[in-house]
Amino acid sequence: MLPLEYFLFLQIILFLFITPGTPRIVIISYSMNYGVKKCIWTALGDVTANIFQATLVIFVIGSFISDHPLFLTTFKWIGVVYISYLAYDIYNSKPKNINSNEILEKSLISFFKDGFVVAGTSPKAWMFFPFIFPQFIDFNSNYIVQFLILITTYVLLDFLSLVAYAILAKKLIVWLKANPKTINTISACVLIIIAIIIAITQQY
Numbered sequence: 001m002l003p004l005e006y007f008l009f010l011q012i013i014l015f016l017f018i019t020p021g022t023p024r025i026v027i028i029s030y031s032m033n034y035g036v037k038k039c040i041w042t043a044l045g046d047v048t049a050n051i052f053q054a055t056l057v058i059f060v061i062g063s064f065i066s067d068h069p070l071f072l073t074t075f076k077w078i079g080v081v082y083i084s085y086l087a088y089d090i091y092n093s094k095p096k097n098i099n100s101n102e103i104l105e106k107s108l109i110s111f112f113k114d115g116f117v118v119a120g121t122s123p124k125a126w127m128f129f130p131f132i133f134p135q136f137i138d139f140n141s142n143y144i145v146q147f148l149i150l151i152t153t154y155v156l157l158d159f160l161s162l163v164a165y166a167i168l169a170k171k172l173i174v175w176l177k178a179n180p181k182t183i184n185t186i187s188a189c190v191l192i193i194i195a196i197i198i199a200i201t202q203q204y
Contacts, residue, residue: 006149009136013154016128017161022083023118024165025190029090030114031166032173034106041108043162045115047155050125054151057129058137078121083195086114091188 023046031039119125137146 005136006153009150010153010157012132013157016124017158021124022122022191023115023162026086026090026114026118027162027165028169029188030111031169033090034111036163036166036170038106038108038111039166040163041111042115043159043166045112045117046119046162047159048112049116049118049120050129050155050158051151053120053125053129054133054147054154058134058143058147077199080195080199082117082121083191086118087188087191087195090191091185 023042027039027042030042133150136150137143
């Protein structure tokens with residue numbers, strides 16, 4: 001892996017992280033409803049799923065995924081169902097009053113699970129790791145070291161971008177103080193739209 005290829009990899013993943021996909025929509029809503037600290041667990045769940053995905057693709061089932069599109073289709077529909085459930089859950093959640101110290105009921109494990117499942121069932125991730133990620137690894141050289149460099153970079157930047165979204169969302173809550181239910185409605189609608197787009201457009 002040449003330095004030029006590494007910088008290209010950085011550009012690709014930074015573009016992916018800046019784009020507000022499903023994990024970031026969930027993070028924004030959770031930040032406004034539960035606070036930034038709780039969102040760290042969702043972000044940890046997200047990057048943990050990514051580590052599993054990358055490891056499986058590079059060392060175990062990379063060729064299997066390429067040869068069996070049914071695998072991706074199955075994960076697509078699992079993701080669609082779970083995203084729809086999250087949209088329902090977010091819409092019905094009670095927005096946290098900005099001036100309140102009230103702690104809303106949701107366990108840290110639940111935050112971690114939501115991040116893990118959303119990332120783990122994301123067709124976008126399952127397309128990236130088997131089809132784009134390996135392009136930056138020279139399997140004729142020490143590919144384990146290359147893998148560690150790439151996945152560490154990916155996970156670190158992904159985690160930081162998720163936390164940045166959470167912090168930004170927390171700042172924006174001041175603008176929504178007059179109507180705190182708005183962000184839940186918007187987030188739920190966006191998630192439903194994402195689920196519909198995935199169901200219609202993602203074909204393998």
